[in-house]
Amino acid sequence: MKSKAENYITVEFPSRSANEGFARGVVACFAAQMDPTLNELEDIKTVVSEAVTNAIVHAYPATMGKVILKARICPGSVLEITVKDHGKGIPDVEKARQPMYTTGGEERSGMGFTIMESFMDKLAVKSTPGRGTTVVMRKKIATRLKKQG
Secondary structure, eight states: OOOOOSEEEEEEEESOTTHHHHHHHHHHHHHGGGOOOHHHHHHHHHHHHHHHHHIIIIISSSSOOEEEEEEEEETTTEEEEEEEEOSSOOSOHHHHTSTTOOSSOTTOOSOHHHHHHHHSSEEEEEEETTTEEEEEEEEEOOOOOOOOO
C-alpha cells in the first residue's frame, strides 16, 4: 500500500485510554486539509478510535506500551492511516476480523475491524504474536468544487 505521500504526520503516545480521543482529533485535524465532508470526517474519526482502542486494550492488556499513529495524504486524494503497536500480537488475524469476535471481555463488541472495513476503502492487518500489530487503512476523499466568490 505504499505510495509517495504529499504530506504526512507521525505521532507516538503511551497506550493510555485518555490518548484515544487525542489520536482521533489529531487525524481529524490533519485530514481537514483535504476538505472532507462531515460524514467522511466522522468515518475517519471512528476508524482511528477503533484502531487505537484495539491497540490500547488488546496489545497491552496488562502493561503500558506505545502506539504509533501515522497519517499520509497520498496522490489521488487518498488518506492513509496506520496504527502500529509492539504488543502481544494477534495469533489469527482472519478470526479477529470476524464480526463479534473479541478477546477483550464481555464489555467489548468485537466489531472494531468490521467498522474499520466498512468505513474505509481498504484495510490491511499484519500481526506477529509477541511482536505487535500494524493496521493500515485507506480512504479516497471526494474532491469537491470550490465555490468562487
